[in-house]
Amino acid sequence: xxxxxxGGAGQIGQGTYSNVYKARDTVSGKIVALKKVRFxxxxxxxxxxxxxxxxxxxxxxxxxxxxLDGLVTSRMSCSLYxxxxxxxxxxxxxxxxxxxxxxxxxVKCYMHQLLSGLEHCHDRGVLHRDIKGSNLLLxxxxxxxxxxxxxxxxxxxxRKQPMTSRVVTLWYRPPELLxxxxxxxxxVDLWSAGCILAELLAGRPIMPGRTEVEQLHKIFKLCxxxxxxxxxxxxxxxxxxxxxxxxxxxxxxxxxxxxxxxALQLIETLLAIDPADRLTATAALRSDFFTTEPFACEPxxxxxxxxxxxxxxxxxxxxxxxxxxxxGRANGDGSxxxxxxxxxxxxxxxxxxxxxxxxxxKRRFVTHANAKSKSEKFPPPxxxxxxxxxxxxxxxxxxxxxxxxxxxxSTVFTYEKGAxxxxxGPLADxxxxxxxxxxxxxxxxKQPATAxxx
Numbered sequence: 001x002x003x004x005x006x007g008g009a010g011q012i013g014q015g016t017y018s019n020v021y022k023a024r025d026t027v028s029g030k031i032v033a034l035k036k037v038r039f040x041x042x043x044x045x046x047x048x049x050x051x052x053x054x055x056x057x058x059x060x061x062x063x064x065x066x067x068l069d070g071l072v073t074s075r076m077s078c079s080l081y082x083x084x085x086x087x088x089x090x091x092x093x094x095x096x097x098x099x100x101x102x103x104x105x106x107v108k109c110y111m112h113q114l115l116s117g118l119e120h121c122h123d124r125g126v127l128h129r130d131i132k133g134s135n136l137l138l139x140x141x142x143x144x145x146x147x148x149x150x151x152x153x154x155x156x157x158x159r160k161q162p163m164t165s166r167v168v169t170l171w172y173r174p175p176e177l178l179x180x181x182x183x184x185x186x187x188v189d190l191w192s193a194g195c196i197l198a199e200l201l202a203g204r205p206i207m208p209g210r211t212e213v214e215q216l217h218k219i220f221k222l223c224x225x226x227x228x229x230x231x232x233x234x235x236x237x238x239x240x241x242x243x244x245x246x247x248x249x250x251x252x253x254x255x256x257x258x259x260x261x262x263a264l265q266l267i268e269t270l271l272a273i274d275p276a277d278r279l280t281a282t283a284a285l286r287s288d289f290f291t292t293e294p295f296a297c298e299p300x301x302x303x304x305x306x307x308x309x310x311x312x313x314x315x316x317x318x319x320x321x322x323x324x325x326x327x328g329r330a331n332g333d334g335s336x337x338x339x340x341x342x343x344x345x346x347x348x349x350x351x352x353x354x355x356x357x358x359x360x361x362k363r364r365f366v367t368h369a370n371a372k373s374k375s376e377k378f379p380p381p382x383x384x385x386x387x388x389x390x391x392x393x394x395x396x397x398x399x400x401x402x403x404x405x406x407x408x409x410s411t412v413f414t415y416e417k418g419a420x421x422x423x424x425g426p427l428a429d430x431x432x433x434x435x436x437x438x439x440x441x442x443x444x445x446k447q448p449a450t451a452x453x454x
Contacts, residue, residue: 013090013134018150022086032069035082050080053149059124064117066137066147084147088140088307092133095200100305104260107200108289108296110136113144114193119281121146122186128152129167131192133199142299157185168192170215171205175226176275178216180237187275190284194270201259216242219273224250226273262288 012033013020021034037050057068072081091110094100102110114136121128128135130151137147151167163184165177174191176184198206207222209215225248231239252268259267266289269279279287290296 018082031086033084033086034072035084037080037082049150050082053152054082056126056149056152056154060121060126062117062120063143064113064145065120066145087137087145087147089138089305090134090147091136091138091144091196091200094138094305095133095203097305101203102200103297104201104263105294105297106302107197107263108294109142109299109302110144110200111193111197112285112290112296113299114146114196115281115285117144117146118186118189118193119285121152122189122281125154125156126152127155127186128189130169130172131189131196132169132172133196136196140304142302144299155185170212171195171208173215174275175216175219175223175273176234176236178212178219179234179239179242181234182237184275186280187278190270190278190281191275193281193284194267194278197263197270198256198259198267201263202256213242220244220248222251222255223271223273224248230274260289262292265289 010021011019012022018035018037021036022031023034024031037046054068054071057066061067066084066087069083069085072083073079074081095102114131118128118131126149128146128149128151130148131146135146135148137145139145153163155161155163160183162182165180165182165184168174168177168188172192172195174188177188195206207215207218209218225244226234231243252271253264256264256267266279266284266287269277269287270284272278
């Protein structure tokens with residue numbers, strides 16, 4: 001029962017449909033993480049998310065995958081708590097620290113553990129579908145564990161099954177999902193891993209889009225646009241809408257010219273536009289990146305850091321913004337406020353919660369798609385800037401969010417540790433989305449039902 005656990009540092013994270021808290025087991029004395037499932041008045045979607053995550057976690061057993069220690073119920077409420085081992089850090093929190101700069105052996109150590117965990121997941125028929133820094137937990141012994149399987153799904157590579165394209169946080173979402181693919185495989189997780197590798201070496205997220213259209217634009221600018229052959233064979237739902245009028249040249253090598261050659265080769269294959277050209281986790285582990293010097297360090301040799309999670313970085317940034325705002329009001333002399341360049345504004349990564357939002361976004365997508373002609377979707381390759389209309393799901397973002405200063409983002413990355421956006425975006429509130437779904441159903445009850453992707 002929940003009474004056997006004592007709370008400590010309060011909330012330490014947020015999952016797809018839950019909050020995560022630090023607590024101590026009064027029986028064993030062990031520090032644990034309690035994931036409180038929000039049932040949202042017993043919405044079927046919340047129950048289904050929770051049940052699937054538990055089934056997936058019980059199928060997995062690997063040093064680089066978070067372990068489910070048990071389930072706990074509360075006498076005071078209908079909440080269910082998932083009990084996990086406590087991890088002091090997440091990769092997003094460490095990467096956001098201006099005092100931390102990862103060496104090449106450290107990056108190799110983290111990436112080897114990430115790919116090893118993904119290899120196990122994929123071998124067991126599980127797609128994570130939300131690989132990002134805040135879902136990669138680290139303990140003080142240097143062990144990395146993949147966490148938050150709230151958007152994960154079972155898959156069978158030998159059998160076609162429709163799945164939702166509305167998964168993976170925007171900055172780490174592969175192009176096929178942005179183009180509406182419902183038949184996909186391990187390539188979605190490997191694309192995200194490629195983004196993580198480049199981010200660790202560059203010191204900042206490499207494609208921080210604010211809308212799906214802008215995200216595709218950033219992908220095409222960096223990785224090139226798909227070939228005519230790919231457009232024809234893939235037959236993706238949104239291809240006719242988002243296909244650029246002029247092809248984009250692939251610019252990974254010139255953008256990351258300061259990266260080690262072996263890292264560039266791995267990034268090139270992980271960030272292949274065609275998922276069929278991406279390496280599997282097993283093949284990536286055998287790449288030159290891990291077999292050439294300097295080799296990956298041992299996890300136990302990694303530095304010992306103060307506890308650092310993405311949520312801590314968000315709180316620091318919010319507090320800094322409040323102090324700056326208070327200072328501006330105190331000055332109140334009408335003079336133009338100088339904008340700080342110490343840290344770029346956090347750019348949200350709008351993210352839909354799979355099944356909870358797919359039907360709503362279908363209608364919204366059609367509305368936005370009809371509002372613009374194809375030629376307006378992307379500027380010519382030589383032009384830059386924010387493109388597209390922000391999704392409504394981004395309305396759930398931090399109320400203190402401000403758009404970034406475009407000049408704070410460079411298209412060429414070096415090893416210098418720059419200012420780092422410290423969060424990868426909020427999750428849509430399942431309760432709010434469920435209420436919208438009920439209203440939508442009542443309006444369209446006379447229309448024929450359509451099959452929903454998983």
